[in-house]
Amino acid sequence: MSGVRLLAAATTPSLRRAVFGGDDDDLDEGGLRAALALCDPxxxxxxxxxxxxxxxxxxxxxxxxxxxxxxxxxxxEKALADPGYGTWSGLGLGDVAGTDPDGLQTWLSDPGAAPHGGESLTAVRQRAGAWLDSQREQRTVAVAHPVVIRAALTHALGLPDAAVWQLDVAPLSLIRLTHRTSRWHVSFPPAG
Known part of the structure; x- marks a missing residue:
């Protein structure tokens, strides 16, 4: 039985402002403090x-x-990279909503679409899912952007691609998966 923990990266200024492709920022002060707090034994x-x-x-x-x-x-691990957002890279969600509302609506409703000329969410799910499946016999902790965690979780649960929008993954969310009986299982440990 493997144990894979998917950990969403801590917050950055771009993540707080909902900037496409802003995952190369340094952690902001709040994100760093929150990550350090997880080290508390x-x-x-x-x-x-x-x-x-x-x-x-x-x-x-x-x-x-x-x-x-x-x-x-x-x-x-390159398979855990944030999606390529093409022409939307560096733009905020509000900016894209103002300049390309049809493209944004298409992207939000069709996971196979890439109106920005970058990578579709279906493609992100495929690469993150392939990586996850390669970890079946491993004990791994993986840190990635929340949208990549959502894509991997969608794959693990065998959900349709569009379900990526039904999963909320906050920064520093921790999702524990195990692989047994030929499938992934999500584990919800007790609080405290």
């Missing part, structure tokens, strides 16, 4: 054992989150 986080493999998306936010949690040299 009396805290509720179940971040796995010391022998677990730590991997992270190739972004400052993911790397700095892992480092704040005491893992200075995580394996950088």
């Amino acid at each position: 009396d805290g509720p986080a179940d971040l796995g054992g010391r022998g677990d493999l730590w991997v992270c998306a190739p972004s400052q936010a993911a790397l700095q989150t892992a480092r704040a949690l005491g893992h200075d040299d995580p394996v950088v």
Whole structure:
């Protein structure tokens, strides 16, 4: 049985402002403090054992989150990268809503669409899902942008691509998955 923990990276200024492709920002002060608080040995986080493999998306936010949690040299995994947002990169959600409302609506309603010329959410799900499936025999903690965590979770549960919008993943959310009986299972540990 494997144990994969999906950890959403801590907040950055771009994430707080809903900027497309803003995952290369440094963590903001609140995000860094929140990540450091997870290191508290009396805290509720179940971040796995010391022998677990730590991997992270190739972004400052993911790397700095892992480092704040005491893992200075995580394996950088391109399959966990934030989506490529093409012409929307660096723009806020409000900016895109004002300049390309039809494209935004298409993107929000059709996970296979990429009106920005970048990567569709279906493509993100496929690459994140393929990576997740490669971890079936591993004990891994993976740090990535919340949308990538949503895509991986959608894959793990066998949900339709559009379900990515039905899952809310806040920064520093921790989702524990196990692989047994030929499928992924989501584990909800007790509080406290």
